[in-house]
Amino acid sequence: MIGKIGKNIGPGTLVAAAFIGPGTVTVCSLAGVTYGFTLLWAMGLSIIATLVLQEMSMRLGLVTQKGLAKNVREHIQLPQLRWLAVLLIVSAILIGNAAYEAGNISGGVLGLETLFPNARWHWNDYSGSYLSLMIGAVAFVLLFIGNYKILERALVALVLIMSLAFLITAVLTKPNLYEVLQGLFVPNVPEEGWLTIMALVGTTVVPYNLFLHAALVNEKWEGPSQLKAARTDLFVSVILGGLVSMAIIVAAASLPGKNIQSAADMAQSLTPIFGSVAKYLLSIGLFAAGITSAITAPLAAAYVASDCFGKERNLKAPLFRGVWMSVLFVGVFFASVGMNAIEIIKFAQIANGLLLPIIALFLLLMVNRSSVLGKFKNGSLQNTLGIGIVLLSILLGLRILNTVFHLI
Numbered sequence: 001m002i003g004k005i006g007k008n009i010g011p012g013t014l015v016a017a018a019f020i021g022p023g024t025v026t027v028c029s030l031a032g033v034t035y036g037f038t039l040l041w042a043m044g045l046s047i048i049a050t051l052v053l054q055e056m057s058m059r060l061g062l063v064t065q066k067g068l069a070k071n072v073r074e075h076i077q078l079p080q081l082r083w084l085a086v087l088l089i090v091s092a093i094l095i096g097n098a099a100y101e102a103g104n105i106s107g108g109v110l111g112l113e114t115l116f117p118n119a120r121w122h123w124n125d126y127s128g129s130y131l132s133l134m135i136g137a138v139a140f141v142l143l144f145i146g147n148y149k150i151l152e153r154a155l156v157a158l159v160l161i162m163s164l165a166f167l168i169t170a171v172l173t174k175p176n177l178y179e180v181l182q183g184l185f186v187p188n189v190p191e192e193g194w195l196t197i198m199a200l201v202g203t204t205v206v207p208y209n210l211f212l213h214a215a216l217v218n219e220k221w222e223g224p225s226q227l228k229a230a231r232t233d234l235f236v237s238v239i240l241g242g243l244v245s246m247a248i249i250v251a252a253a254s255l256p257g258k259n260i261q262s263a264a265d266m267a268q269s270l271t272p273i274f275g276s277v278a279k280y281l282l283s284i285g286l287f288a289a290g291i292t293s294a295i296t297a298p299l300a301a302a303y304v305a306s307d308c309f310g311k312e313r314n315l316k317a318p319l320f321r322g323v324w325m326s327v328l329f330v331g332v333f334f335a336s337v338g339m340n341a342i343e344i345i346k347f348a349q350i351a352n353g354l355l356l357p358i359i360a361l362f363l364l365l366m367v368n369r370s371s372v373l374g375k376f377k378n379g380s381l382q383n384t385l386g387i388g389i390v391l392l393s394i395l396l397g398l399r400i401l402n403t404v405f406h407l408i
Contacts (some may be wrong), residue, residue, distance in 0.1 A: 003110075007135065009174075009218070011041070011058070011152075011212075011213055011216035011217050011220055011233060011234075012054075012058075012210065012213075012234040012235075012237030012238060012356075013152070013155060013159055013232075013233070013237045014151075014155055014213075014216060014231035014233045014240055014296055014299075015054055015209050015212065015213050015237060015238065016159055016237040016240060017158065017159050017292035017293065017295075017296055018206055018208070018209050018212065018243035018292070018296035018297065018300070019050070019203065019204050019205075019206045019209060019241060019293075020102070020159070020163075020164065020241050020244055020245065020289055020292070020293075021100075021104050021107060021203075021289050021290065021292065021293030021294075022103055022104055022106065022107015022108065022110065022111075022286060022289050022290050023100070023103055023104075023107070023199075023202075023203040023293075024203045024204065024245055024248070024289065024291065025107060025166075025285070025286055025289050026107065026311070027106060027196070027199045027200055027203045028200070028245050028246075028248035028249045028252065028317055029248055029249075029252040030045070030196065031043075031196050031199075031200060031249050031252070032248065032249040032250065032251065032252025032253035032254075033252045033253070034196065035190050035193060035196065035253075036174075036179070036183070036253045037149065037175070037179050037180050037184075037241075037249070037250065037253050038183050038188050038190055038193075039183070039184030039190075039193065039200060039249065040180065040183035040184040040246055040249055041184055041185065041186065041187045041188070041194060041252075042184060042187075042197045042200045042201070043200055043204065043242065043245050043246055043249060044198055044246075045201075046182055046204035046205055046242075047131045047238060047239065047241075047242035047245075048207045049201070049204075049209070049389045049392075050204055050205050050209075050236065050238050051052065051234065051238055051239075051241075052382070052385045052386060052389060053205060053210060053240045053363065053386065053389065054209065054210065054213050054238065055231065055234060055382075056239065056364070056367045056378065056386065057209075057210040057211075057213045057214045057362055057363060057393045058213050058214065058217050058230050058231070058234055058377055058384065059224075059230075059364070059367065059373070060214050060216070060366055060367055060372070060373065061213065061214030061215060061216075061217040061218060061222045061225065062217045062221060062223065062224055062226065062227060062230055063223070063373050063374070063376045064372060065218055065371070066214075067211060067214045067215040067216045067303055067304070067309070067313070067324070068210055068211050068307075068362065068363060068366065069086070069089055069090075069211055069303075069306040069307035069308045070087050070307035070308075071214075071366045071372060072086070072089065072362050072365075073085075073086055073120045073308060073310070074162075075366065075371065075372055077370060078226050078290065081402060084242075084391070085362065086198070087307045087309060088358065089211075089304060089359070090304065090305060090308050093207070093208055093211065093301055093304045093305075094301050094304070094305065094323070094327070096207070096208070096209055096355060097297045097298065097300060097301040097327050098196075098301075098326075098330040099361060100293075100297050100329050100331075100336035101294060101297045101298060101327050101328060101330060101331025102330065102331045102333075102335050104290050104293040104294040104297055104331060105132050105135050105136060105270035105290060105294050105332055105335035106132070106289050106290075106334075106335040107286060107289060107290040107293075108131075108132075108135045108289070108291050108294060109131045109132050109288060110286055110290075111283045111285070111286030111287035111288075112131045112134075112135075112283065112287050113131065113291070115280070115283050116131065116323075129290045132332055132335040133332065133336065134327060135287075135290060135291055135294055135335075136294070136329075137293065138291055138293040138324075138333035139295045139298070139328055140328060142154055142295055143299065143315070143324055144294060144321070145296060146242075146314075146316040146321075146365070147315070148354075151295070151299075151315075152220075154221075154295075154365070154406075155292050155295065155296070155405020158288045158291060158292045159237075159240075159241075159289045159292060161284060161285075162244065162284075162285045162288035162289050162292070163240060163241075163244045165281045165284050165285030165288070165290060166247045166248050166251070166281075166285045167243065167244065167245065167247045168246050168281055169248075169251045169281050170246075170247035170248070170250045171250045172251075172255035173250065173251050173293055174254070175250045175251075175253065175254050177378055180250060184246075187202055194396070196398050197396065201355065201356070201393065201396060202241075204245065205356055205389075205393075207356050207358075207359040207360075208297065208300040208304070209300070210359055210360070210363055211300055211303055211304045211307075212296060212299065212300040212303060213234075214305040215300075215307070215313060216303075217230055220233075224376055227376075232278070232335075241307065261290065283326070289303070294328070294331065297327060297331070298323070298325075298327040298328045298331075299324060300325035301323050301324060301327045302320045302321070302323040302324040302327075303320075305319060305320075305323045306319055306320050306323075339375045355395045356393045357390050357393040358387070360389060360393065361390060363386075364378070364383070364386050364387070365388065367382075367386075368383065369397060
């Protein structure tokens with residue numbers, strides 16, 4: 001049974017690798033420290049929303065053998081609307097992923113700096129980290145090789161390391177199980193908790209993953225006859241990712257009153273209680289989270305650009321390489337010049353949450369067309385869940401805009 005599941009694991013793991021990045025680690029840490037176990041329910045709903053939308057994306061890619069962006073470009077009839085949609089998708093994903101990449105690499109640096117605190121450069125009033133160059137180099141090599149199987153195996157290994165690190169840390173903190181279950185099954189919105197809820201949604205239901213999954217399923221499977229295997233891959237990977245995210249909240253919630261802004265701070269706080277093992281576990285987990293997302297964000301941007309401009313979706317194609325190199329370079333640059341990593345990460349998560357309803361609407365439009373999916377198009381339950389997710393994300397987005405800009 002385990003061997004069969006292992007054989008089917010593939011693109012879903014890359015989706016999990018993408019959403020369990022430094023953003024997830026940071027936001028979940030802050031949620032746990034600030035609100036205890038109270039927002040576990042929000043993470044639970046985010047995982048359900050991820051499963052619903054990623055299943056639609058996976059089904060679209062497997063049945064049509066095309067990515068989401070290419071389906072949008074080919075099946076919106078009005079030229080003006082089609083090019084507006086393409087422009088919106090390209091600009092949102094490329095700009096968003098560049099910012100996201102800076103957060104990914106900065107998060108990986110936070111993990112390594114706990115182990116190598118002196119790996120920094122200083123020039124006048126400026127400072128930065130050499131470690132961002134190392135993380136960028138690892139991501140560059142894996143992407144430049146251009147072999148999907150090598151990429152998949154590397155990310156699967158990193159996700160397993162990361163998952164074990166955070167799950168073991170949560171167990172070490174010995175949380176109150178009654179309070180954990182209450183936070184998971186009894187929804188409660190603390191005062192000023194909306195921004196954190198939006199960040200939890202934005203860090204889990206990642207818009208670029210909808211493009212990435214639709215593109216990657218064809219690297220592993222050949223058509224709709226393998227939908228069952230693709231769903232197994234998706235559900236196992238995303239549920240494991242959800243457990244890891246909850247483990248981070250649980251671990252952080254067990255340290256009340258601490259001045260914690262990231263998992264790196266949490267590692268330092270756990271050290272007096274559990275010894276250096278906690279420091280190493282969390283540092284390795286945060287580094288693995290950074291490197292996996294640092295690979296998947298440029299990869300997704302490259303797939304989107306190739307589909308939008310009708311170019312070859314080949315890991316070694318010139319446009320494909322040019323796009324991921326650009327996104328990776330921007331991320332390394334901003335992570336190296338000493339910008340506040342936590343602020344970059346938080347901004348990227350909230351921006352993701354605001355972008356989500358737009359991308360989800362494009363996805364719903366495609367999966368409801370018989371001309372696109374035929375008998376595999378959405379059923380009434382899938383549409384109900386999808387529309388509910390879009391409406392909730394719109395309401396959350398409006399609430400955040402009101403909180404930030406005081407519109408009402």
